[in-house]
Amino acid sequence: MLFQPINKNYHEFCIERDSDLCINCKVCVRQCSYEAHFWDEARQKVMHDNTKCIGCHRCEALCPTAALNIVNKPSDFRTNKLWRPVFLQNIYKQADTGGVLLAGMGSPVDIPVYWDHILLDASQVTNPSIDPLREPMELKTFLGAKPRKLDIVTDKKTGKPKLKTKLTPQLELDVPIMFAAMSFGAINFNLHRAMARAATETGTYYNTGEGGLHKSLYKYGANTIVQVASGRFGVHRDYLQAGAGIEIKVGQGAKPGIGGHLPGEKINDKVSETRMVPIGSDAISPAPHHDIYSIEDLLQLIYALKEASEYKAPVSVKIAAVHNVAAIASGIARAGADIITIDGMRGGTGAAPAMIRDNVGIPIELALAQVDQRLRDEGIRNNVSVVAAGGIRCSGDVIKAIALGADAVYIGTATLIAVGCTICGRCYTGKCPWGIATNDPKLSKRQNPDIAAKKLANLIRAWGHEIEEMLGGMGLNSIESLRGNRDKLRGVGISDTELDILGIKHAGR
Amino acid sequence: MKRVYPDKEYCIGCHLCELACITAHSKSKDLILAYREERGKDGLSACKKVFEKGDTCVAISCRHCDEPSCVAACISGGLYKDPETGRTVYDRNKCVGCWSCLMACPYGAIKRHPIESKIVKCDLCEGREEGPACVAACPNAALKFEER
Numbered sequence: 001m002l003f004q005p006i007n008k009n010y011h012e013f014c015i016e017r018d019s020d021l022c023i024n025c026k027v028c029v030r031q032c033s034y035e036a037h038f039w040d041e042a043r044q045k046v047m048h049d050n051t052k053c054i055g056c057h058r059c060e061a062l063c064p065t066a067a068l069n070i071v072n073k074p075s076d077f078r079t080n081k082l083w084r085p086v087f088l089q090n091i092y093k094q095a096d097t098g099g100v101l102l103a104g105m106g107s108p109v110d111i112p113v114y115w116d117h118i119l120l121d122a123s124q125v126t127n128p129s130i131d132p133l134r135e136p137m138e139l140k141t142f143l144g145a146k147p148r149k150l151d152i153v154t155d156k157k158t159g160k161p162k163l164k165t166k167l168t169p170q171l172e173l174d175v176p177i178m179f180a181a182m183s184f185g186a187i188n189f190n191l192h193r194a195m196a197r198a199a200t201e202t203g204t205y206y207n208t209g210e211g212g213l214h215k216s217l218y219k220y221g222a223n224t225i226v227q228v229a230s231g232r233f234g235v236h237r238d239y240l241q242a243g244a245g246i247e248i249k250v251g252q253g254a255k256p257g258i259g260g261h262l263p264g265e266k267i268n269d270k271v272s273e274t275r276m277v278p279i280g281s282d283a284i285s286p287a288p289h290h291d292i293y294s295i296e297d298l299l300q301l302i303y304a305l306k307e308a309s310e311y312k313a314p315v316s317v318k319i320a321a322v323h324n325v326a327a328i329a330s331g332i333a334r335a336g337a338d339i340i341t342i343d344g345m346r347g348g349t350g351a352a353p354a355m356i357r358d359n360v361g362i363p364i365e366l367a368l369a370q371v372d373q374r375l376r377d378e379g380i381r382n383n384v385s386v387v388a389a390g391g392i393r394c395s396g397d398v399i400k401a402i403a404l405g406a407d408a409v410y411i412g413t414a415t416l417i418a419v420g421c422t423i424c425g426r427c428y429t430g431k432c433p434w435g436i437a438t439n440d441p442k443l444s445k446r447q448n449p450d451i452a453a454k455k456l457a458n459l460i461r462a463w464g465h466e467i468e469e470m471l472g473g474m475g476l477n478s479i480e481s482l483r484g485n486r487d488k489l490r491g492v493g494i495s496d497t498e499l500d501i502l503g504i505k506h507a508g509r
Numbered sequence: 510m511k512r513v514y515p516d517k518e519y520c521i522g523c524h525l526c527e528l529a530c531i532t533a534h535s536k537s538k539d540l541i542l543a544y545r546e547e548r549g550k551d552g553l554s555a556c557k558k559v560f561e562k563g564d565t566c567v568a569i570s571c572r573h574c575d576e577p578s579c580v581a582a583c584i585s586g587g588l589y590k591d592p593e594t595g596r597t598v599y600d601r602n603k604c605v606g607c608w609s610c611l612m613a614c615p616y617g618a619i620k621r622h623p624i625e626s627k628i629v630k631c632d633l634c635e636g637r638e639e640g641p642a643c644v645a646a647c648p649n650a651a652l653k654f655e656e657r
Contacts, residue, residue, distance in 0.1 A: 025528055026524070027523050027525060030522055031521075062648060442521075445564075448519040451650055
């Protein structure tokens with residue numbers, strides 16, 4: 001074997017091809033956007049180059065004879081608890097390139113997942129459980145500021161009671177789950193359309209992310225939350241009025257304190273039109289909003305957006321879960337936000353510096369519990385709804401988040417997994433083999449919006465059913481009864497400090 | 510009548526429809542045997558072909574046209590319209606291999622048999638209860654078997 005530089009030799013995956021099954025049909029060659037499979041003219045058969053494999057499993061999924069198996073490279077570095085292979089690989093890479101390491105998707109580091117250390121209560125004898133198949137279950141959720149008290153007057157003519165209090169605009173959700181902000185540009189138009197359709201079908205919302213909203217999707221506006229981020233891409237009056245809600249993105253869980261960068265290669269004509277940037281130019285959203293340096297500045301932007309949308313849409317502020325998040329959330333609530341979205345450190349992204357992604361921020365569970373508690377302590381919990389995001393993996397996580405104090409959750413990575421994402425983490429290359437994080441016309445075709453919309457709607461429905469089952473099991477018939485009801489939660493295998501922060505008792509108590 | 514409609518917007522050019530077609534029309538009904546053995550030995554080939562140009566690809570097979578040019582061009586009566594099903598049927602015994610149909614078909618949906626002087630043409634997987642194999646195999650629903 002000829003000399004291989006070490007960074008090339010220590011690739012991550014190996015392609016195993018079963019020669020009894022492989023028929024050299026070249027489906028793998030056509031599917032691999034990284035050219036790991038190729039037709040070898042001299043050998044007259046399909047061959048592969050392990051060093052190019054990124055572990056997306058697309059070839060494995062499409063191989064008609066199941067001849068392929070993608071495995072981790074068996075050869076490994078000498079076991080060393082301190083110098084784990086990832087550190088060596090990173091150093092080899094950086095010694096070669098001198099650049100910042102980029103990473104896609106949420107952090108894979110071993111930070112405790114508190115969801116897995118929290119258990120739900122269940123009804124037994126005296127407080128019987130409810131059968132959701134026979135009894136009505138209510139998952140309806142309203143996001144937005146709620147009045148401290150309601151004034152009701154009786155209509156003199158009809159004698160019927162009428163609501164006197166004027167309610168602020170609310171987002172009405174049939175299930176407390178929304179599709180998280182993923183911009184058109186980071187993901188392609190087919191998927192944006194699929195999310196819009198799935199949200200409309202299931203009575204929930206999707207978030208445009210910071211890339212603007214394509215004109216052809218304005219018809220889904222009633223189920224759209226439009227985002228205003230620091231780059232202000234695609235933000236104009238019609239856009240603000242097109243959505244049912246507006247979100248100011250201050251931070252993102254996967255990369256707190258870091259801005260966004262959509263590489264020029266991803267900016268095609270449609271993205272350019274929507275984002276209002278020239279074709280092929282990099283779209284850089286700075287880390288700070290250059291008009292926000294205080295809560296008062298945030299207040300001004302919130303009211304500017306409320307003015308622009310004629311006070312018809314609630315305004316949300318999205319922040320990353322960081323130290324002192326509760327105090328920050330309190331400030332946001334006082335600045336007039338109707339919804340606060342908190343994005344935990346396990347949230348996904350198209351591209352982030354790996355060091356930021358893996359070392360900055362805190363888990364959503366701790367942030368959420370603290371924010372809910374602080375807002376309650378200050379007596380302003382009704383002024384805002386709290387939406388939790390960042391690493392929500394299943395309906396169990398959703399229901400625990402709600403019991404910890406969230407009004408609803410955003411799902412991002414789970415959304416992408418539903419349409420095929422295998423979290424290979426190469427979103428930033430623009431060559432997503434599943435046709436998700438790419439605008440390459442040939443690759444984005446791999447997402448048929450009809451199929452994707454159906455899968456996304458199915459996911460929301462399935463989680464909705466599971467939430468109903470779990471609620472019924474706890475003897476509750478509405479999600480409202482669970483919100484912030486931490487007595488329904490118990491911790492296992494976590495310290496007193498963690499229990500204290502989460503505001504829950506240990507199992508057995 | 511129900512036809513197979515390709516959608517070039519969502520055809521990803523994987524060619525799995527061709528493989529499904531080969532298998533459905535093989536003796537063994539086994540993809541590996543059909544592809545490795547029957548293809549070379551019996552000249553088994555797919556009734557459809559994926560055409561590609563740049564970013565666009567589309568899987569073409571017989572359209573079973575209402576007024577098929579191939580039937581009009583067929584000198585031996587090997588191609589005819591089934592009045593009941595509406596399908597354009599191919600009678601291999603009558604085919605003389607003149608290739609008139611090949612030239613007449615505006616879609617390029619008729620192929621030469623690789624070994625014999627016969628043609629290969631879509632029969633909509635006649636007799637297959639689940640409908641055409643290509644439609645079932647398409648991973649991106651770019652082939653639809655429906656009435657339009």
